[in-house]
Amino acid sequence: MTLLHLNFYLAFMLSGLGLAFHRTHLISALLCLESMMLAMYISLSVWPVENQSAVSTLAPIIMLAFSACEASTGLAVLVASTRTHGSDHLHNLNLLQC
Template identity: 75%
Template sequence: MSFIHLSFYSAFTLSCLGLAFHRTHLISALLCLESMMLSMYITLSIWPIENQTTTFTMMPVLMLTFAACEAGTGLAMLVASTRTHGSDHLHNLNLLQC
């Protein structure tokens, strides 16, 4: 395993750990999700170059599109929860009530 692979795998693992342990604010969870998507995007961008294949060249663009949709939806949820509940603390959010 090269240093590049190790660095991107560790970035993905650290963002997963950040998502698991930093669950106080919605914005910190969204930032951890974005870092996971960024590390997956860079890994998927490097992988076809290393394998010298053109089969998966559109996969990073598709991943980037889904990441942008996820970021927009997450920010809309952040604004809506801040307006209704007054804060972005995750323990204040209850998905069973409107």
């Protein structure tokens, strides 16, 4: 494992730990998810360059499109929960209630 791979792996794991431990606000959870997606996007972008193959150059673009959809959906949920509950605290949100 090269130093570059280790950095991407550590960035992904630190984002996962941030998601696991800092679960008070919805915006912090969304930022941790976005940093996980960013680590995966950069590693998928670097992988074809390291292997000198042009076959999998479309995968980062597709992942970037899904990441943009995920970010817009997350912000829509954040705005909707802030309007209905008055804050973005995750302990106020109950998924079993309408």
